[in-house]
Amino acid sequence: MNFFDKLHNNISQNQSLLFVGLDPNPEMMPAFYQSEDVITGLWNWLQFIISETSDFVCAYKPTLGFYEALGVPGLELLHKILAVVPKYIPIILDAKHSDLNTSTIFARTVFTEWQIDAITLSPYTGQDHVAPFLVYPDKAVFILCCTSNLGAKTLQHYPSNESPLYLQVVKESKNWGTPEQLGLEVGTTNPDILGFIRATAPERIIMVRSIWEEENNFSQILKVGLNSNGDGLLIPVPQDMLASPKLSEEIQSLRSQINHVRNEVISDGSTCSVWLPDVCLLNQHPQHDLILQLYDIGCIMFGNFVQASGAVFPYYIDLRKIISNPQIFNQVLSAYEEILINLRFDRLAGIPYGSLPTATGLALRLHCPMIFPRKEVKAHGTRKLIEGNFCPGETVVVIDDILISGKSVMEGAEKLKSAGLNVNDIVVLIDHEQGVQDRLIENGYQGHAVFTISEITNTLYLSGRINEEQFLAFSER
Numbered sequence: 001m002n003f004f005d006k007l008h009n010n011i012s013q014n015q016s017l018l019f020v021g022l023d024p025n026p027e028m029m030p031a032f033y034q035s036e037d038v039i040t041g042l043w044n045w046l047q048f049i050i051s052e053t054s055d056f057v058c059a060y061k062p063t064l065g066f067y068e069a070l071g072v073p074g075l076e077l078l079h080k081i082l083a084v085v086p087k088y089i090p091i092i093l094d095a096k097h098s099d100l101n102t103s104t105i106f107a108r109t110v111f112t113e114w115q116i117d118a119i120t121l122s123p124y125t126g127q128d129h130v131a132p133f134l135v136y137p138d139k140a141v142f143i144l145c146c147t148s149n150l151g152a153k154t155l156q157h158y159p160s161n162e163s164p165l166y167l168q169v170v171k172e173s174k175n176w177g178t179p180e181q182l183g184l185e186v187g188t189t190n191p192d193i194l195g196f197i198r199a200t201a202p203e204r205i206i207m208v209r210s211i212w213e214e215e216n217n218f219s220q221i222l223k224v225g226l227n228s229n230g231d232g233l234l235i236p237v238p239q240d241m242l243a244s245p246k247l248s249e250e251i252q253s254l255r256s257q258i259n260h261v262r263n264e265v266i267s268d269g270s271t272c273s274v275w276l277p278d279v280c281l282l283n284q285h286p287q288h289d290l291i292l293q294l295y296d297i298g299c300i301m302f303g304n305f306v307q308a309s310g311a312v313f314p315y316y317i318d319l320r321k322i323i324s325n326p327q328i329f330n331q332v333l334s335a336y337e338e339i340l341i342n343l344r345f346d347r348l349a350g351i352p353y354g355s356l357p358t359a360t361g362l363a364l365r366l367h368c369p370m371i372f373p374r375k376e377v378k379a380h381g382t383r384k385l386i387e388g389n390f391c392p393g394e395t396v397v398v399i400d401d402i403l404i405s406g407k408s409v410m411e412g413a414e415k416l417k418s419a420g421l422n423v424n425d426i427v428v429l430i431d432h433e434q435g436v437q438d439r440l441i442e443n444g445y446q447g448h449a450v451f452t453i454s455e456i457t458n459t460l461y462l463s464g465r466i467n468e469e470q471f472l473a474f475s476e477r
């Protein structure tokens with residue numbers, strides 16, 4: 001089960017958007033737990049917090065820095081804490097890690113060894129830094145977009161209040177991962193800031209921080225931050241409450257107050273127009289999630305692009321990026337597989353270069369031999385036109401990423417046929433439409449595509465990824 005499913009299960013089971021920080025901060029530890037051995041005191045206190053709150057929270061959030069500050073015993077304490085948190089409650093490690101050199105190894109440690117469900121990250125080192133954390137399909141990251149720290153104001157609001165850096169972080173990080181993989185961390189007491197962020201990222205989970213610094217804003221903060229389903233926010237339990245001997249009672253009372261506001265938001269339905277596109281499941285494309293993920297990793301770009309033919313289209317599809325995201329690559333292979341299982345063939349042939357990784361992945365998955373027609377024949381070595389072994393008379397299915405004019409796949413198929421192979425079917429991820437399928441049929445081939453460009457743009461428009469102008473530019477092509 002992925003992080004967001006686990007989170008949502010817990011939200012509905014415990015009817016709670018509250019999360020609790022599991023921080024061994026000696027300065028906040030109640031006197032009752034003070035002992036000669038500070039680690040023992042902290043361990044007892046944190047166990048008390050877990051036992052009092054596990055039925056009323058949706059997640060726990062240990063802050064790595066507090067554990068590190070206690071040295072080796074602190075890290076041992078972290079492991080003990082991770083072991084006692086009930087398995088069904090997701091754990092978000094607050095690490096704000098931002099070191100590019102160590103991100104791959106740190107992601108592996110946190111997600112596979114420590115079995116943490118999600119992590120907070122700083123955005124400043126960009127997508128390269130976040131990507132190693134996103135290759136774990138069941139895990140998630142929260143990108144720090146904004147803090148309530150006064151000293152950060154000059155940076156966060158740069159260059160102007162109309163176009164502040166923190167909103168740029170929100171817009172940029174939305175391209176790094178899907179809503180199931182990437183949430184936002186927002187520390188603010190200002191409902192306007194949270195409102196701007198919610199409007200920019202209506203589909204994201206927002207983990208709010210510091211909202212209790214101005215208690216009067218509580219209801220307003222929730223109303224601008226919650227989505228029309230009355231969720232989409234993770235809300236911290238105030239730190240002071242964790243020192244109370246009546247923690248369980250207090251947290252239940254806080255949960256009731258929050259749920260009261262959630263019910264008002266649901267019955268009001270005022271944010272419905274923002275959310276309708278993402279929650280409407282009617283007529284949703286079966287590959288809806290895959291389309292959004294391809295868009296989010298930058299495979300589908302809108303703007304004026306010159307194509308290989310010299311024509312200018314209002315978009316460009318670059319599927320060569322898929323290989324850098326194993327989780328999405330895997331879904332792409334599954335989508336091809338659904339088509340291929342209904343076809344009869346002896347071998348797969350990939351069209352170079354873009355589709356060679358895909359054909360290779362499919363060959364491994366389907367246990368089917370692969371060959372490929374070269375783009376250019378070398379003047380040295382074996383000078384082969386087709387690489388890999390085959391027997392004339394065999395049937396080959398051609399794999400490519402996209403059909404624009406159909407020239408590439410048909411040229412590849414002709415090379416295969418000239419070597420005595422049969423080619424009937426051509427399978428691609430994206431069909432550009434505009435008559436390309438008919439062109440294939442005229443030349444004796446049957447084209448199969450996972451989705452068409454129209455299905456992609458409809459999905460992106462309905463889910464709010466592209467605006468009306470981009471959608472219309474496509475429709476009028």
Ligand SMILES: O=P(O)(O)OC[C@H]1O[C@H](OP(=O)(O)OP(=O)(O)O)[C@H](O)[C@@H]1O
Pocket residue numbers: 308351352353354355400401402403404405406407408409
């Ligand atoms: O239907 P068409 O008009 O032929 O266009 C589609 C082809 O264009 C792209 O390859 P490209 O030629 O850009 O080369 P690459 O795969 O080597 O990057 C794509 O991978 C398809 O093979």
Ligand SMILES: O=C(O)c1cc(=O)[nH]c(=O)[nH]1
Pocket residue numbers: 307308309315316317318319402404
């Ligand atoms: O050659 C093209 O026209 C082309 C190739 C490709 O991979 N994507 C695209 O949108 N156009």
